[in-house]
Amino acid sequence: MSRLSRRTFLGASGSVLALAAMGRPAFAQSADIRHFWWGNPERDKRTLAVIDIFNGKNPSIKVSGETLGFADYFTKLTTQIAGGNMPDVIQQGYGVLFEYIANGAVVPLDEFVGKSLDISKIDQSAIDAGTVDGKFYALSIGANSHMAVYNTRLFEEAGIKVGEDFDPYGYTYDQLAEIAAEVKKATGVPGTDDNTADYQNFSDFTVQKGANLYNEDSSYGPTQEIVEEYFATWEKIRNAGGTPAGAESAGLSGVSDLAAQGVVTGKSAMTYLWSNQLVGIQGLMQDALGCAMYPNTAEMRPGSVVQPSQFVCLTRDSKNPEAATAYMSAFVNDLDMTKILGLERGIPSQSDVRAALQPQLSEVEARSVEFFDKIQGKTAALTAPPPSGSGEVEQTFERLAVGVLLGERSISEVASDFVSQAQAILRRA
């Protein structure tokens, strides 16, 4: 969950205005298709432009866009499922997609493949990621991985030489503690966010420790020892003096709004996100951002995975699945459209789309392509999708870990409480 910010609020109302301005008289026979996604101002601008192109090329179909911030997206979708009026085309993430498929809210695409829907150029791995029990459900719109971004100006001012003092693709938590403290000493800005209450970092750490987040039988993977070690690792970084105050970090726990992140607000020099968010977050600040993987333990066992960032899916409420899949097909294949979408949702899964984007990549997009080249061979295998209840486990982690950040409870107390609550949540789900 994230907080509603003034920025997303303005962004949302801006897109409503943009939609109103784009309205044009519909043809009597036209098929109305609704596309709903969670976004940020940058993504909304690009997606609405792409819808405009599609409508221009296909006079018999009229696509309209709807957008919300991530925090409110699934709430709205839930009420739409209950009301039987989901949009035709929805955006889904790797986490929750499988719950929607299991419950029948998202329908298979197989009958449209080769007709209205062209998947001939999509990477096999991306098709596999959207396939469940032999049926193809979800079109990947980009690959994604965990990425740390650091403020290059602050790192330079602290005299940290990237490549010598700091290897963005292979640094340890101990090194991070030193670097962060140096940045703080030289610039006054804490060198890194404090990820004690960050579930994304914790999931990475779990895999680095040789465990999985969820076992085959949907029980919870991380043991109390792993949770304790994770908290202790960040406590060490915090005690070295390179992080914002505990209460400050507590306020950021679970906040996904890019504008609130430490590198943007100037409250830290390093923030941890998804790689596709680089374009969005760089757009909010002046100083150039450098890319790095998440920190690792001394054993350097890979913890991050590469996974589809987002999918477009067809819902069971679509009245016009041919038109909807024709739009989905163009969304991932039409070179005029993918050119505008760029890399904002991740690295596209079609080789021809990637090739077409190559010459026109903006400088920041080139940086995220380079990041993907560099992490090859340093990532872990994609594990089974998270079971029902995983969203609640994540929120529980963030809530309890705040107790560690504020020094209200001991690490072992919180760790044992969390593991038992996580198991209970998964049993109940």
Added chain:
Amino acid sequence: MQKFFARNFAGYAFLTPWLIGFFLLSIGPILASFYLGFTKYNVVRPPQWIGLDNYAYMLQFDQRFWKALQVTFTFVVVSVPLKLIFALGVAMALDKGIRAIGWYRALFYLPSILGGSIAVAILWRQLFNYDGVINSALSLIGIDGPYWLSDPKFSLWTLVVLAVWQFGSPMLIFLAGLRAIPQELYEAAEIDAASPSKKFFAITVPLLAPVIFFNLVLQMIEAFKSFSGAFIISGGTGAPLDSLLFFTVYLYNEAFSFLRMGYASALAWVLLLIIALFTAIAFWTSKYWVHYENERG
């Protein structure tokens, strides 16, 4: 019957818009939620009857349910009396014949109009942020302000302040009540050389009791239902450490974050029963301290 309609027609005419809304929009969902409270329902699949399981789980196993009750009760018990005292104080100050009194009244009422809005909650967050206005002001007098919103020791109190600040509607009602107190009583008291506090406790409070009671019931219900401030300031989760886990926020979380609509419906009915119970208690105690002028004896 005819007489009844003739007498009450105007009243019902004015109520019509509300009645239409109630029967068309509210009654259906209310009854549906009563049924859903006995089911497991995740919105996507049809509801599944589980009898009293939701209520049993709530009382036996759900720690957050008890935490939510604790937070909500603390909020009600602290914010309602403070708000009423504050509202009465301002009403008494405004009851004097000062110039441009209408302007003052409108001005003091303004926060109540804005009160429940998202905009004010966001503004509140900006004010109480660590580097917000409040702490900047404190730093001028050399105080390093705390993290009002992310420290569980303080977070609830910022919402109490927000509630007290929205004293406008009880204030207006108090003002009308004060106007209805006959001036002769005060004049008579002055002739007997009664002190201001004597006048307040022997004349103002007893004669205002029905109005105080009315405000108390209304504000108590309002406080139990309070949602938007806690939702915005806690980012929708009741954070930090569930210190802002108002009952309504917890209910919303269960319904929309975790898709347990059946459980959330059961929670909603528990809240309804709690509000009904406390309103009933208030009415029962009122026999002992509220006296109406037209009562005999």
